[in-house]
Amino acid sequence: MLRLRQICLVARHLDPIVDELKTALGLEECFRDPVVLKYGLENVLAPVGRNFLEIVAPIRSDTAAERYIDRRGGDGGYIIILQCDDPKRRRSIYSELNIRIANSMDYGDFIGTQLHPKDTGGCMLEVDHQEGNVIDGPWHPAGNQWENAVQLKTVKEITGATLQAQHPHILATHWGKILDRPVVASAHGHVIELDNANLEFVSSRDDRGDGLIGVQLTVNDRSGILKAAKRLGLPTTTDHVTICGTHFYLSETNGFSS
Numbered sequence: 539m540l541r542l543r544q545i546c547l548v549a550r551h552l553d554p555i556v557d558e559l560k561t562a563l564g565l566e567e568c569f570r571d572p573v574v575l576k577y578g579l580e581n582v583l584a585p586v587g588r589n590f591l592e593i594v595a596p597i598r599s600d601t602a603a604e605r606y607i608d609r610r611g612g613d614g615g616y617i618i619i620l621q622c623d624d625p626k627r628r629r630s631i632y633s634e635l636n637i638r639i640a641n642s643m644d645y646g647d648f649i650g651t652q653l654h655p656k657d658t659g660g661c662m663l664e665v666d667h668q669e670g671n672v673i674d675g676p677w678h679p680a681g682n683q684w685e686n687a688v689q690l691k692t693v694k695e696i697t698g699a700t701l702q703a704q705h706p707h708i709l710a711t712h713w714g715k716i717l718d719r720p721v722v723a724s725a726h727g728h729v730i731e732l733d734n735a736n737l738e739f740v741s742s743r744d745d746r747g748d749g750l751i752g753v754q755l756t757v758n759d760r761s762g763i764l765k766a767a768k769r770l771g772l773p774t775t776t777d778h779v780t781i782c783g784t785h786f787y788l789s790e791t792n793g794f795s796s
Contacts, residue, residue: 539621539622539623539624539671539673539733540620540621540622540665540717540719540732540733541620541621541622541673541732541733541734541735542589542618542619542620542621542696542698542699542732542734542735542737543589543590543619543620543621543666543677544583544589544590544591544592544617544619544677544679544680545590545591545592545615545617545618545619545696545699545750545753546591546592546593546594546615546616546617546618546619547591547592547593547594547613547614547615547616547782547783547784548593548594548595548603548606548607548613548614548615548616548782549593549594549595549607549613549782549783550595550596550604550607550612550613551595552580552581552582552593552594552595555593555595555613555781555782556582556584556593558770558772558781558782559584559591559593559781559782560584561766561770562763562766562767562770562772562779562781563692563693563755563763563781563786564689564691564692564693564763565584565585565586565591565689565692565693566584566585566687566688566689567582567583567584567687568583568584568585568590568680568681568683568684568686568687569582569583569679569680569681569683569684570582570583571583571679571681574594575597577601577602577603578596578597578598578600578601578603579594579595579596579597579601579603580594580595580597581593581594581595583679583680583681583684584687585680585684585685585687585688585689586693586695586696586755587674587688587690587693587694587695587696588674588688588695589674589695589696589734590677590679590680590684591696591753592617592619592679593782594616603616609747610746610747610749610783611746612746612783613782613783613784614746614749614750614751614782614783614784615661615699615701615749615750615751615752615753615783615784616661616662616750617652617661617662617663617664617750618661618662618663618664618699618701618737618750619664619665619666619679620663620664620665620666620717620732621665621666621667621668621677622665622666622667623667623671624667625649625651625665625666625667628651628665628718629651631715631716631718632651632653632716635715635716636657637653637654637657637658637716638653638654638656638657639651639652639653639654640652640653640654640655640662643666645678646669647668647669647670647676647678648666648667648668648669648678648679649666649667650664650666650667650679651664651665651666652664653665653716658712658713658716659703659709659712659713659748660701660703660709660713660739660748660749660750661701661748661749661750663713663716665717666679690758691758691759692757692758692759692762692763693755693756693757693758693763694755694756694757694758695755695756696735696753696754696755697734697735697736697754697755697756697789698735698736698737698738698753698754699735699736699737699738699750699752699753699754700738700739700740700750700751700752700753700754700785700787701737701738701739701740701748701749701750701751702739702740702741702742702743702744702748702749702751703739703740703741703742703748704741704742704748706727706728706739706740706741707721707727707728707739709739709748710727710728710729710730710739711728713730713737713739714730717730719731719732724736724738726738726740727739727740727741735754736754750784751784751785752778752784752785752786752787753784753785753786753787754787754789755786755787755788755789756789756790756791757788757789757790758790760777760788760789760790763779763788764776764779764788767779767781777789
């Protein structure tokens with residue numbers, strides 16, 4: 539198993555972004571994790587179907603999150619978080635590739651592995667294991683009541699993420715080795731196929747540097763989302779809205795495209 543389970547964005551201020559996600563995308567908050575306080579952060583998680591969108595924000599001035607915001611010139615994509623069923627084998631791959639583990643988490647039912655972004659490139663990559671290996675089931679970072687917050691009226695699921703890079707083929711090839719997945723060509727760049735989503739690597743579209751720039755969503759009401767976003771004054775095109783410095787690509791059919 540290797541599935542996209544969570545995408546984390548980083549913002550200077552948490553609550554305004556949460557309000558935009560609720561109003562434009564119809565999401566509902568499910569959990570605020572007190573554990574992140576030790577990293578100088580506050581956070582919110584919201585389910586998107588059976589997976590999750592997380593927003594983190596610094597609450598003190600010496601955090602890696604604040605440095606990341608400064609380096610990339612504002613709010614934006616921060617961490618891609620995958621779910622696996624073989625954490626020991628995957629850690630052996632990281633060791634063989636000399637990929638450092640930036641943060642190792644063990645909560646009994648959950649083993650988390652954040653890889654060092656200087657070794658992965660692109661953005662921070664985290665590959666976690668939840669006891670039981672239940673597809674779309676319990677997820678420790680989201681708390682125990684997250685299913686009560688699932689809202690499917692507007693947005694159904696996350697189907698992928700887009701990373702931009704100065705050399706997208708090189709970055710995709712590197713991530714393919716880390717994830718032990720093949721890289722295939724796409725209309726826009728290069729793709730790594732996960733069990734439930736795609737990671738697409740494209741040429742840089744702005745001057746913010748390599749990073750996570752987009753989230754692909756399957757939605758029920760694209761026009762309604764765009765209308766709500768415009769009322770909030772958010773940047774929109776015919777097929778995406780920008781929230782927290784990240785493009786949310788809106789498709790009313792299943793599949794990944796950007």
